[in-house]
Amino acid sequence: MKRVFYLDGQTVPFTSGQNVLEAAIAAGMARQIPYFCYHPALGSLGACRQCAVKIYPHDDKHPPRVTMACLLPASDNLQLATVDKEVHTEHREIIELLMLNHPLDCPxxxxxxxxxxxxxxxxxxxxxxxxxxxxxxxHDQDLGPLVYQEMNRCITCYRCVRFYQDTAQGDDFGVFGSRDRVYFGRLEDGPLESPFSGNLVEVCPTGVFTDKVFRHDYARVWDLQQGPSVCPHCAVGCNTMPGARLGTLRRVRARHHPEINPHFLCDRGRYGFRYVTAAERPVQARLHGARSRQDVVLRQVAMRLQEGRSGFLGSPREDVQSNLALFALADCLHAPFAALSSPWMEALAQQCMALPQAPTLSDVETADHLIVMGDLGGVAPMAELAVRQALRNGAQLTVLASQPTPLAEAGDYRPTRPSALPDLITGLAEDVCLQGSRRPVILAAAETLGPAGVHALRKTLARLPANARAGVFQNSPNLFGAAYFAVDGHTARLQHALRQRQIDHLLCLAADPLGSDWGAGTWRSLVPGLQGATVLDMVDTDTVRAAEAVLPTAAFPERDGFFINYEGRIQAFAQVYRREAPVLHPQENVNSFPAAAGGQMHPLGPPTPQYWLGRLAELLDIVKPWQERLAFYQHFLCPISPHPDSPGVLLDDALRARFEIAAAPAAAPVGTEDWELDLFHWYGGETLADAAAELQSLAPARGLRVSADISAPFATLSGPCGRLRLPVIPIVGMVAGVVALDQEGFAELGLYPGEAVQIQWEVAS
Amino acid sequence: MSAYRSFVQLGLGLWTTLRQIGRGASTISYPEEALKLPPRWRGRPALTRDPDGDERCVACQLCSAVCPTRCIELQAGEREDERRYPVSFRINFSRCIYCGFCEEACPTLAIQLLDEFAFSTEHHQDFIYEKEALLIDGTGKHPHYNFYRHAGVALHDKDKGQGSNESPPVNGRSNLP
Structure with a gap:
């Protein structure tokens, strides 16, 4: 039976556990009850006293009384009224009270x-x-480059503290003072430390916390062009709502997805979008480093492809269709193709694909026993937020990592060498604690586990009860989409062809084989055989700078596409706006103003990779076979294209099952005396987000992180592909014998997490 | 009966005409002679300055939001002291209908309608007035108002608590009753 109560004579349906305000908002009756401190993710507090309703008891003994809707549990046949003199007085006088000190600086x-x-x-x-x-x-505080504070506007609803301390479990922001002088801020000026600080902007019901990045390039929200998009900065695939105006992207906000990100977004997702407006972003076609006309560059690239000595490299950073289009073109030309830049990454992608269905983030929130491996928060901050919600619900957390990550401080930290993880994972199958829990969840940073670790995880899961689930996270948005092509050792074949001088030209789609991609060291050693590279990319990378031809591509909010996230969910994103040159300096643009209708006011932005590849197919006279192959693969991989507004569709299990036959990868043996490498990942670090200046101003210093008993100021690491000299950053609580390095460092050395490395420590003079 | 009434009406009409003979002409020979317009005449909008000589516009975009013909387009920018101002402000006068909604909406009294109403050019694009053409040197109809003296934000010459009707900043760390 449908359960209802009555508000002003209208029936309001509710489910058990809801309060009156929640049910009224869900029923679209929020206009009758104004509120401030209630927030669907933060719950009720009753601090603002705004959401008054009158309750009419069913007996004759009690008179009707005014009460707070957010604190009143919804129950059957409750009689409530807001069209009432007393309720109106309460609403009117409370808002007048809240507005007493408001500075009225809305303009x-x-x-x-x-x-x-x-x-x-x-x-x-x-x-x-x-x-x-x-x-x-x-007085206001300087809260860093991301959040702007203006305390005069505060109405003391406590939403910010409830979010920051309770939900995000940050400890550098709080509430101070007493009486009517209550102050929300940090103890001292300084940037907010939480990776979720940007949510203060969305949580605050007034303008105390506003978006500092948006502030510098501001447009009113009613002028913004907005559309459904998906965050391209990690494998979680949070739903976002980018807002653009006059052909430039201004901000990104969270978009409700019930199972991934109902309300919040991490700072990488919120502020990483500035790669779109970065000054270094390639927006014009380039040939030999100089700007050139599109058709000139295209003809040059087509000539290269016609020679038949080209290899194709896709990327987990690009969406499904672009990778498919590249694959189809390579297929038509019978050229070697790889979607991932290193055999290690390929094995990892295969193993990730073979894992059984990963839990959604809302499943993680309801878990009662969590095991986290590696720096989860650094790779996928939103997964960390879900873990923290599980902790609030009383879950037990074990962290197996080599570094004391923020999550490790919140749970049971077990210092672990990365090379020991596969054995530890195998041992988990006999873990009584894990077998006895109702909803055990294992989460890991994919690269820290490595292919061997993910393989061990799959074997362990098979031996655990069926309610145990696992998810691994990576910081590229489309690892699963790229993993389709990772079946037959494509990367090794491509590298072999280059080494044997069978090919001398590389067409890279958003890949950075000469920069910071995994395995870049190997690629760099192959450069002598490379006569030239063509790059399709939207950010300025080392490969773009070194390439013979550069074809700039549209950023993700500038086009349609699909990503496949860590749980195999195909999510579509829509084009939000068309890129145009900004109209910030009208004097410069006044001459190009259209004299008649139909004129083009500003040059349009870069086209999509599919457009470039289609033009190349045209020049090579293979449009028809290319289109046929593209349509075939698309039909095979995503027969149903989800709508951008839909929650997405999960990949077919049959498609994933074929990855289970992949050979068990062997981990390189590491002696106990050896120095072992682990991945250090900052929460804002990712190839696209690295171009976001405001976010990167918070980046920690580059260096080699080791346990605090090492006193050398510098260290030189040597790997198979190169040497690297880095300052040493001692970390208290880090496992002895392990050094943590960023992804660029790994790329330079040609090594992978969990492998041994030679280190020379420089003695302090 | 009806013929008599018609003659009376005719006579009255003639009397009305004859009464005006002594008066001068109420039309003027525009454009040779200038019009005397009432102060609240709605001509073309301009951007005014505050009594301190700084531009009043804070780029809040309410004028462009309320404009029924969408002829106002502006982009906000920030000065070093975080004071907002319009980096660009353009009005397309070939679309403007002089309704005055922008003046009504403007919270800082920056945009005000002047008495200029007849202006012509040879090209449509010359009707797009940029900020340099719109910004005048005076305060317009409101000589004393300065938005930033009332709003609670701090500026280079005005700290928190120094605005009108503001008490000095409180110590947010104090636990005293």
């Missing part, structure tokens, strides 16, 4: 137009200020 406030306080004030009808006394003021 210069970034929240204007999307302000909850503005909406509620208008809704309640408070229009005339009666109090003429002096207003309370505060």
């Amino acid at each position: 210069v406030c970034d929240e204007g137009g999307q302000c909850h306080l503005q909406d509620m004030t208008v809704q309640t009808g408070h229009a005339v200020r009666r109090y003429s006394g002096p207003k309370r003021t505060y």
Whole structure:
């Protein structure tokens, strides 16, 4: 039976556990009850006293009374009213009280137009200020490059503290003072340390916390072109809502996805979008480093391809269709193709693909026993947020890592060498604790586990009860999409062909084989055989700078496509805007203003990779076979194309099952005396997000992270592909015998996490 | 009966005409003679300055939002002291209908309608007025108002608590009752 209560005579359906306000909002009746401190993710507090309703008891003994809707559990046949004199007085006077000290600076406030306080004030009808006394003021703090504070606008709803301390479990932001001087901020000025600090902007119902990046290039929210998109900065695939104006991207906000990110977004997802507007972004076709006309560059590339000595390299950073289009073109030309830049990465992708269905982040939140391996928060911050929600719900957390990560501090930290992880994972199958729990979940950073670790994880899962689930995370958005092509050792074949001088030209799609991609060291050693490379990319990488021809591609909010996230969910993103040159300096643009209708005011932005590859197919006279192959692969891989507004569809199990036959990868043996490598990953670090200046200003210093008993100032590492001299950063609590390095370092050395490395320590003079 | 009434009406009409003979002409020979316009005449909008001589516009975009013909386009920017100003501000006067909504919406009294209403050019594109053409040197109809003296934000010459009707900043760390 449908359970209902009555609000102003209208029936409101509810489910058990809901409060009256929650049910009223869900039923679309939020206009009758104004509120501030309630937030669907943060729950009820009853601090603002705004959401008053009148309750009529069913007996004759009690008179009707005014109560707070957010604290009133919904129950059957409850009789409530808001069209009532007392309720109106309460609504009106509370909002007047909250507005007493409000600075009324809406014209210069970034929240204007999307302000909850503005909406509620208008809704309640408070229009005339009666109090003429002096207003309370505060000094503001500098909270770093991402969040801007203006404390005068505060209405003390406590949403920020509840988010920052309770949900995100950050400890450098809080509430101070007493009386009417309550202050929300840090103890001292300085950047917020939490990887989720940007959510303060969305959580705050007024303009106390606003987006500092958006502030410098501001547009009102009603002027923004917005559309459904998917975050391209890690494998979680959070749903986002980018906003653009005048052909430039201005901000990114979270978009509701019930199973991945219902409300929040990490700072990499929120502020990493600045790669789109970076000055270094390639936006014009280049030949030999100089800007050139599109058709000139295309003809040159087509000539190269016609020679038949080309290899094709895709990328997990690009979407499904672009990789498919590249694969189809390689197929038509019978050229070697690889989607991943190293055999190690290929094996890892295969093993990830073979894992059984991963839990969604909402499943992680309801887990009761969690095992986290590696620096999960550094690779996929939103997965860390889900783990923290499980911790709040009383879950037990074990962290197996070589570094004391923020998550390790919140749980049971077991210092572990990366090479010991596969054996430890095998041992988990006999773990009584894990077998006895109701919903055990194992989460890991894919690269820390390595192919051998993920393989061991799959074997362990098969021996654990069916309720045990596991997910591995990587920081590229489309590892699963690229993994389709990772079946037959393609990368090794491509590298072999280059080494044997069978090919001398490489067509790279968003791959950075000469820069920071995994296995870049090997590629660099093959450069002498390379006569030239063509790169299709949207950020400035080492490969783009070294390439013979550069074909710039549209950024993700500038086109349609699909990503496949860590759980094998195919999610579509839509084109949000068309890139144009910014109109910031009208004097420069005034001459190009169209004299008649139909004129093009600004040069349009870069086209999609499919467009470039289609043009190349045209020049090579293979349009028809290319299109046929493309259609065939697309039909095979994603027969149903999900709509950008839909929650996405999961990959077919049959498609994933074929990866289970992949050979068990062997991990390189590491002696106990050897120095062992582990991956250090900063939460804002990712190839695209690396071009976001504001976010990167928070990046930690580059260096070699070792346990605190090493006192050498510098160390030189040597690997099979090169040497690297780095400053040493001692970390308290790190496992002895392990050094943590960033991905660029691995690329330079030609090594992988869990492998042994030669280190020479420089003695302090 | 009806013929009599018609004659009376005719006579009255003639009397109305004759009454005006002594008065001068109420039309003027525009454009040779200038029009005397009432102060609230709605001509073309301009951007005014505050009494301190700084531009009043804070680029809040309310004028462009309220404009029924969408002829206003602006981009906000920030000065070093975080004071907002329009980096570009353009009005397309070939679309403007002089409704005055922008003036009504402007919270800082920056955009004000002047008495200029007849202006012509040879090309449509010359009707697109940029900020340099729109910004005038005076305060317009409101000589004393300065938005930033009332709004609670800090500027280079005004700290928190120094605005009108503001008490000095409180110590947010104090636990005293």
